[in-house]
Amino acid sequence: MKTTLEDLLAGLPAQEGNGGQPLGTDVSASKSKASTSVTQLDRTTANVRRVLDDEALLRTEKTAKLKAAREKRDAGRKG
Known part of the structure; x- marks a missing residue:
């Protein structure tokens, strides 16, 4: 039996702000990480x-x- 993402998310409560649907993947992990990346030197x-x-x-x-x-x-x- 192959487990799908929907099967894994079935037991999780609905998230706010997205109609109870899993969040989309319109932003890649590399793009979101690049905008907030902090180098070791910065830390x-x-x-x-x-x-x-x-x-x-x-x-x-x-x-x-x-x-x-x-x-x-x-x-x-003095006193």
């Missing part, structure tokens, strides 16, 4: 930027805490 760049941004945020927070502690210490010396 690496995004990851590096995310890490650098996180480190910069942590550095800024640490600097602010140290500055506040320094000001508190200096205020105690």
Whole structure:
């Protein structure tokens, strides 16, 4: 017995927006993938930027805490 696409889709619920029919294949997989493709270099760049941004945020927070502690210490010396 040869299984067809319709046999496989028979148990699936109807999809919205297409009248309950299987989605058409008017757009090839290569065309849809090409429009949203992200290269390894793009992914690496995004990851590096995310890490650098996180480190910069942590550095800024640490600097602010140290500055506040320094000001508190200096205020105690004057008073």
